[in-house]
Amino acid sequence: EVGTIAEAAARATAVDVAICPPFTLLGAAVAAGKGLPIGAQDCHQSASGAHTGCVSAQMVAETGATLVIVGHSERRQDQGETDGQVRAKAAAAMAAGLIAIVCVGETEAERDSGAAVQVVEAQLHGSIPLRAKASQIVVAYEPVWAIGTGRTPSVFEVTEMHAAIRAKLTGLLWSEGEAVRILYGGSVKAENARELLRVENVDGALVGGASLTAAQFVPIIEAANDLAQSVW
Numbered sequence: 001e002v003g004t005i006a007e008a009a010a011r012a013t014a015v016d017v018a019i020c021p022p023f024t025l026l027g028a029a030v031a032a033g034k035g036l037p038i039g040a041q042d043c044h045q046s047a048s049g050a051h052t053g054c055v056s057a058q059m060v061a062e063t064g065a066t067l068v069i070v071g072h073s074e075r076r077q078d079q080g081e082t083d084g085q086v087r088a089k090a091a092a093a094m095a096a097g098l099i100a101i102v103c104v105g106e107t108e109a110e111r112d113s114g115a116a117v118q119v120v121e122a123q124l125h126g127s128i129p130l131r132a133k134a135s136q137i138v139v140a141y142e143p144v145w146a147i148g149t150g151r152t153p154s155v156f157e158v159t160e161m162h163a164a165i166r167a168k169l170t171g172l173l174w175s176e177g178e179a180v181r182i183l184y185g186g187s188v189k190a191e192n193a194r195e196l197l198r199v200e201n202v203d204g205a206l207v208g209g210a211s212l213t214a215a216q217f218v219p220i221i222e223a224a225n226d227l228a229q230s231v232w
């Protein structure tokens, strides 16, 4: 699958494509990708030390990977990761020369209570390393209730949230914040990719289930490429 996706990515010259497999597949994905950027799904927050079973950012980099996802909601929930830990992981990634994809997103209860924007702003405040450059971090907005559920926020909700994220990033990182890529994630499929990617301040997608097969993922790459070409 990685080889097929890499070929599609090479044809899609207007967009950047990466694959983030589990740790055990990083080396194989780097080899099969033939230049396709590969990322990990987590790293430890410490550069070194005795942390049996954990993988440092440097170890990720040594596989040939160039990115790492940090603060995915499943890690925040399952491992109890805090904003402070996520920020430390992002900083460790940056120090190892990796691009950190920092995930944020509200739960369904938080959205229902009207607190979604405040929750995400607080996550950004705690999770983004200060002095990060736009070339070092990417932010992924992933509403927890949209992950793997087939449900997505409305265009209005995505527009509102991504504008708030842009404003917060600009407040935290000044001009760098204007250039940080903001991805939308949560039940992105070929059928809804165009609508979501057209939203202002949506600079790309973090795709989960639909990235598992080339048959589902390649049409999303092509949709993003068509849109990017029509914009430029």
Ligand SMILES: O=C[C@H](O)COP(=O)(O)O
Pocket: 072, 142, 146, 147, 148, 149, 150, 185, 186, 187, 188, 206, 207, 208, 209, 210
């Ligand atoms: O990391 C990926 C996200 O959690 C989105 O997953 P999904 O596209 O299966 O909803």
